[in-house]
Amino acid sequence: xxxxxxxxxxxxxxxxxxxxxxxxxxxxxxxxxxxxxxxxxxxxxxxxxxxxxxxxxxxxxxxxxxxxxxxxxxxxxxxxxxxxxxxxxxxx
Numbered sequence: 001x002x003x004x005x006x007x008x009x010x011x012x013x014x015x016x017x018x019x020x021x022x023x024x025x026x027x028x029x030x031x032x033x034x035x036x037x038x039x040x041x042x043x044x045x046x047x048x049x050x051x052x053x054x055x056x057x058x059x060x061x062x063x064x065x066x067x068x069x070x071x072x073x074x075x076x077x078x079x080x081x082x083x084x085x086x087x088x089x090x091x092x
Contacts, residue, residue: 015071 007013020026041049 004013041052044052
């Protein structure tokens with residue numbers, strides 16, 4: 001446990017960089033989204049494209065905040081589960 005805390009503290013572990021699933025479903029859905037976005041953008045003028053770009057950046061900011069909160073919530077839940085496991089006196 002001490003090693004992972006040390007690695008986190010010194011910035012050697014970056015949990016937020018490991019967000020991209022490697023599943024075939026994820027790859028398929030990304031490709032679909034990119035194709036739909038390209039088709040959508042091809043129908044916009046430059047002013048509309050800029051507005052869409054700003055909208056996309058805003059949603060990415062929101063998504064980033066949600067991801068950070070989900071990570072923190074998941075970590076807290078994992079700690080509570082581990083505490084219960086170690087403090088449980090009921091023999092299995």
